[in-house]
Amino acid sequence: MKLETTLERVRAANPTQPVAVDSDGLFQAIVASSGDPRFARKRGGPIGHKRLVLVAVVLFLLLAGTATATYLVARSNGEIALGGGLARLLVVDPNRSGLRAIARCPAGDPRCTIFEPAWSPDGTQVAFVRGRFGRMSLYVAAADGKDARRLVGCGQCGQEWGGLLGWSPDGRWIAFSRTAGHRDQESLWVVAAAGGGLHRLTDCNVACADVKPTWSPHGRLLLFQHISNTPGASGLYTIRPDGSGLMKIADGEDPAWSPNGRNIAFDSGPDSIAVANADGSQVHVLFAGARDTGARAPSWSPDGRRLVFFKTAGQPGRYRAEIWTMSPDGSSRERLYRSGCCVDLWASPIWSPDGRVIAFSANSGGGTFVINADGSGLHRLSRATAYSLSWQPLPKGDRK
Amino acid sequence: MTDAPALAAEDRFREVFAHLPEVVAYARRRGSRDPEAIGAEALTVAWRKLADVPTDDARPWLYATARNLVRAEWRKARQAERGEHAAAAAVTEVEPAALGDPELARALAALSDREREALLLVAWEDLTPALAARSLGVTQAAFRVRLHRSRRRLQRLLEADVAASPVPGLGVEEL
Numbered sequence: 198m199k200l201e202t203t204l205e206r207v208r209a210a211n212p213t214q215p216v217a218v219d220s221d222g223l224f225q226a227i228v229a230s231s232g233d234p235r236f237a238r239k240r241g242g243p244i245g246h247k248r249l250v251l252v253a254v255v256l257f258l259l260l261a262g263t264a265t266a267t268y269l270v271a272r273s274n275g276e277i278a279l280g281g282g283l284a285r286l287l288v289v290d291p292n293r294s295g296l297r298a299i300a301r302c303p304a305g306d307p308r309c310t311i312f313e314p315a316w317s318p319d320g321t322q323v324a325f326v327r328g329r330f331g332r333m334s335l336y337v338a339a340a341d342g343k344d345a346r347r348l349v350g351c352g353q354c355g356q357e358w359g360g361l362l363g364w365s366p367d368g369r370w371i372a373f374s375r376t377a378g379h380r381d382q383e384s385l386w387v388v389a390a391a392g393g394g395l396h397r398l399t400d401c402n403v404a405c406a407d408v409k410p411t412w413s414p415h416g417r418l419l420l421f422q423h424i425s426n427t428p429g430a431s432g433l434y435t436i437r438p439d440g441s442g443l444m445k446i447a448d449g450e451d452p453a454w455s456p457n458g459r460n461i462a463f464d465s466g467p468d469s470i471a472v473a474n475a476d477g478s479q480v481h482v483l484f485a486g487a488r489d490t491g492a493r494a495p496s497w498s499p500d501g502r503r504l505v506f507f508k509t510a511g512q513p514g515r516y517r518a519e520i521w522t523m524s525p526d527g528s529s530r531e532r533l534y535r536s537g538c539c540v541d542l543w544a545s546p547i548w549s550p551d552g553r554v555i556a557f558s559a560n561s562g563g564g565t566f567v568i569n570a571d572g573s574g575l576h577r578l579s580r581a582t583a584y585s586l587s588w589q590p591l592p593k594g595d596r597k
Numbered sequence: 598m599t600d601a602p603a604l605a606a607e608d609r610f611r612e613v614f615a616h617l618p619e620v621v622a623y624a625r626r627r628g629s630r631d632p633e634a635i636g637a638e639a640l641t642v643a644w645r646k647l648a649d650v651p652t653d654d655a656r657p658w659l660y661a662t663a664r665n666l667v668r669a670e671w672r673k674a675r676q677a678e679r680g681e682h683a684a685a686a687a688v689t690e691v692e693p694a695a696l697g698d699p700e701l702a703r704a705l706a707a708l709s710d711r712e713r714e715a716l717l718l719v720a721w722e723d724l725t726p727a728l729a730a731r732s733l734g735v736t737q738a739a740f741r742v743r744l745h746r747s748r749r750r751l752q753r754l755l756e757a758d759v760a761a762s763p764v765p766g767l768g769v770e771e772l
Binding site: 228329580 | 607610611614617625626637640641644651652653654696697698701702705716717719720721723724725726727730731736737741748751752755
């Protein structure tokens with residue numbers, strides 16, 4: 198019996214579906230009860246003069262930060278898509294406030310969610326997965342969300358392992374994780390963004406998963422993460438887009454190509470970040486963290502001169518979120534952001550297409566943020582916490 | 598005079614309240630003896646702590662609240678049973694509801710509470726791993742590992758059909 202079969206068997210044994218509940222009067226009874234939420238956190242009396250001054254100063258500082266971030270993001274950067282596991286695909290313009298939904302789940306399916314939005318390299322299209330968990334499909338839509346078309350069903354689509362969608366540099370292909378049938382675990386597949394051309398790259402069929410595919414900048418190789426119970430098998434692999442040349446190149450997770458394609462950055466286990474040559478040689482650990490308080494999910498700046506990564510700090514169960522940058526040789530580390538306690542949901546930091554701003558999400562900070570690469574201008578875009586972020590490269594004709 | 602903040606809070610709570618049937622179903626699946634009461638109490642807590650309820654998806658928070666309420670219900674029931682039958686102490690803290698698939702029911706019962714809850718949040722409540730992690734208060738990475746281990750362990754229990762008792766020989770695999 199395969200793992201997928203096991204999960205399906207549990208699903209099928211679900212003893213009760215959501216039930217119709219006689220809630221007449223309950224809503225009003227609860228609302229009429231004591232404990233008005235407006236007063237749940239209020240302490241003390243009316244706001245005094247000193248507190249008003251303090252509020253004014255904080256507001257001024259926040260607005261100043263907003264203005265700085267707004268200035269810097271108004272270049273070739275488009276909108277940020279939030280992968281939030283919601284019934285809507287939300288985007289936010291970093292220069293404006295407010296989320297905008299560009300795609301939705303069907304109205305009659307409350308269990309449908311949308312995940313892993315990924316802008317095409319030219320910013321004219323967005324790919325995402327949609328559906329009930331375990332029975333999802335890969336979609337591509339125009340940048341405004343119109344003309345969404347289903348490319349292929351992908352089962353769990355790598356979601357159990359934080360699957361990502363990988364656009365080829367020419368925008369013609371999308372690599373993704375797919376469970377197809379009961380025999381399969383999460384194998385790696387490629388499909389044409391225009392539809393058709395579906396083909397399997399890996400054959401993961403014994404308690405394993407191939408996830409997080411990313412194309413090399415020249416488009417000749419795919420780098421992905423293989424997760425397996427077989428000793429020594431887990432790690433980072435490369436494969437050609439035609440499925441040939443499968444090769445393990447390193448032990449690690451969360452791989453990222455450098456913009457020139459010569460190096461990779463990755464989590465080199467436990468809570469450490471390393472850089473290696475693209476063939477996996479000359480591994481150089483840049484940040485060796487302690488267990489659970491180390492670094493993860495590195496991302497290269499577009500010019501290849503900096504890495505940004507997520508880090509947790511604190512005690513077990515009470516971690517704060519931190520955003521750091523450093524040079525690819527591990528020098529000049531700089532902490533840009535630290536939240537209060539406690540983070541359990543976040544999106545790895547990403548660079549703006551022009552490399553001047555970083556976006557990230559952390560529930561301990563209270564939502565999704567942008568911050569200038571020098572650490573100035575922290576600005577909250579939304580109170581919604583995302584699981585993944587994708588920043589649209591503004592199409593050349595639309596650049597400001 | 599209209600109290601605008603109060604109306605805004607009510608509107609916000611109305612969105613949360615829409616999940617009542619799912620919370621009741623959750624409590625029923627976890628073997629609650631009075632799932633409707635659990636649902637009503639969970640929503641009452643949500644109203645009182647509305648500022649703490651996530652705005653993007655309230656279900657993980659509601660399930661976590663309902664889980665604590667079901668556990669409290671089980672503890673009370675267990676104390677009552679102990680009063681009547683002192684020897685009957687080995688009651689699973691929160692057991693899933695009776696299933697039509699007895700082999701699966703035995704296998705689920707043989708999982709640890711943590712393993713079973715991870716599996717059921719995904720399989721029965723249709724939470725994504727990220728949302729389920731939120732409901733359990735663990736990181737996404739930790740939850741994914743827990744879910745995978747749970748599935749592997751359940752798979753082995755089903756294959757061996759030795760789920761009626763704890764299975765020392767089927768240890769949790771490291772991934």
